[in-house]
Amino acid sequence: MNATFANDIFRQSIQDYHLTDHVDTPIKNPYSPNGIAFLLYQKNWIDTVQWHLEDIIRSPTISPDELVAVKRRIDQSNQDRTDTVELIDSWFADLFTGITTKPEARMNSETPAWLLDRMSILQLKIYHFREQVNRPAVSDEHRQKASQKLDLLLEQESDLARCFDELHEDIQNGDRYVKVYRQMKMYNDPTLNPVLYSQKQ
Template sequence: MNFTETAWRVFNQSIADYHIMDDVDTMLQNPFPTESLEHLLYAKNWIDTVQWHLEDIIRDENIDPTEALKLKRAIDSSNQKRTDLVEFIDSWFLTKYKNISPNSDAKINSETPAWAVDRLSILALKVYHMNLEAQRESASDEHRKNCTAKLNTLLEQKKDLSEAINQLLFDIENGSIKMKVYKQMKMYNDESLNPILYQNVKNA
């Protein structure tokens, strides 16, 4: 089983486990050993799955404004956790490939392995939910037909993205692409960088 096959299996296990309770407040119970890559992949997708449903809830036109603000804060926090975990997965890859010397003409990919994996995790959620819509009995035949067509496109995208990720890892392992990671350095959650936040601290 290659890397993306493993990742896809782990992502779908996370999605299935979440939907047992289907509750954004369900606590993560990661079934994989703490030091394993599967543990990181499961945790990554769990964050994505919870955020998917938070994004659904906040779009309720009748939502109470106070509750909407609370959800917005939760989504912001989730985004930060997502970014942190992606960077942690990239650190895992950096450690894995630390003894590989890139070729003199090695190129740099525009996307790190973990950010490509981030896209695969979101794609697993799209496939899961589009499949539900393609089979939803309460929907019209036209709706199910349209969703089936979209599902087929998503599955083709999954095939292409999986191939691209596996190729990227192969190229890193063989020195034709050098892995270089830049931290995201998000500013909006940092009290020393977001003007609204540091002005509030100064005026407190």
């Protein structure tokens, strides 16, 4: 498991989504449900659909009913994204079971899964800025600005990949460790969100 492996799966998911380029396209995850590849593909598919939902909700012609429906769908997508990241962190926790952490080891605030979350979204930015660079019938200025941003994103891709691989290696060697703190979001829980639980009283 390394950054190249993860980024390849993220790119595959993005390419597969754009075969239809529709937010209602059912996911057809090609990987075994028991492996990390399945979770990485699922994670990026969620991100990709949400990326396009965020475009839709900004349409100046969207109806109020559709806006509410899409906003609720984005809220659910955020919950699904968080749940999937936590499943990925659980996979890593199992992977690193048995590793002896050195007494001088430093704690890393970001877990491997949340770093992968950033990498997944970065692949979406790269895909869509590359699309803008190659977009027909735009000005040279538009293409140049998109190209400059794409160059920065590609630099970030390299940086995050290195950070992920170094974190993975350091944890395996006992030089760094992470703690998994579950997100414990309240707004989707009918027992914790006061707007929701007050309606039941």
